Amino acid sequence: MTRSLSRAVVAEFLGSLLLAALVIGSGIAAQRLSPTDTGLQLLENAGATGVGLYALILVFGPVSGAHFNPVLSFVDAALGGLSWRHFLVYVPVQVVGCVSGAVVANVLFDAAPVSIATTSRATWAHGISEVVATLGLLLVIFSLSRTGRAEKAAAAVGAYIAAAYWFTSSTSFANPAITVGRAFSDSFAGIAPSSVPSFVLAQVVAAVIVLPLLSFLYPHRSN
Template sequence: MPRPLPHRLVAEYLGSLLLAALVIGSGIAAQRLSPGDVGLQLLENAAATAVGLFALILIFGPVSGGHFNPAVSLVDAIFRGLAWRDVPAYALVQVLGCVTGAVLANTMFEAAPISISTTERATAAHGLSEVVATVGLLLVIFSLVRSGRAALAPAAVGAYIGAAYFFTSSTSFANPAITVGRAFSDTFAGIAPSSVPAYVLAQLVGVAVAVPLLRLLYPTQTTPAPTAPVPSTTDSTAPVTEGQVR
């Protein structure tokens, strides 16, 4: 049975807050630790985001699914995982969480709590990159979920996002909530508010592309096979089985 909606919303809010603090805070730290070397700054930002996202999904995934991303929540509802009536609430707390996380990151590094970014990112190449990044992220998540391998998702998502920082010119936002949140920090990871609509539109196009691909590649949901009983080392009559991962 799913957890009560208030519990899930708290998990999505906290996960989104920490995700934004992670992305923005590691960007600020990278900029200060490696001044003048943008490549190294990006590597540090990407590495921190990849491993941190892995941990956040492990923490909050069993409660809410660990979406932290309205695009993920939308596709989950399309495939009848998340109830449609819960999607607006999920999206709202994800955006609020990311904005709060931006304020937290700014404050932790003794910057103004709110500083509107001036980094313009809305180019055709960046838009295409966001489509590609979002499609890839959704394929990673829902190919695993629909093939009964959901337990691999935290590591796979972290690995994909870490790689996508480098193979996309946009550095792979792939998330409308984090896109909005990053507008509130005029730092290495920021995005100007004027660029936000183009990014969000590209991410929604990514959703529209990913859903038919997933239906083609994974037309049915696969249930994980039960783990075979393993004899206990302390009591040969008592089988020990692994717990199912939600």
């Protein structure tokens, strides 16, 4: 699909900003509404993220593909769906958008615009969880795309991410840009900067794994 780069860049920035604001803002709200119940906080955060992501994909999908995620953009470019020129522009825009969204979320809840997260998540379990979460997300997206069911992606991605909050110990960041963004909010959804590299590495590993897997499972793309 041929896309206007300028419109796509604006869509990726706005979508990434709103995604980060959604994830972090709902985490802050959950923390304040249910201060003594971590399970309920996670349920509230996951539910808001799932339905919000569904809406964001519907809004920005026709303009940019609604990536909001560097590993998704990389896999799309590697499979020929996105030009490498677009990829090189998308990635920094996605990161800046997610950092901006973290600032917006903090301000919406009358917190300091920037507060560096202190929640350490750098364990083997978290790293493996991020490989699994990211691999699953990419399989959901590209299996639908390669079998002519792309119109179902918004619902499928929202549902998968909401579920992955629960079945992974990392709560399924599955996105290098949102991982960086969440380091700028010391809240329920935050991640300490020292944990960011291991999460990003795990997400990149999943992107590398998924390419031959997609070629094997779906060798012929449906229109």
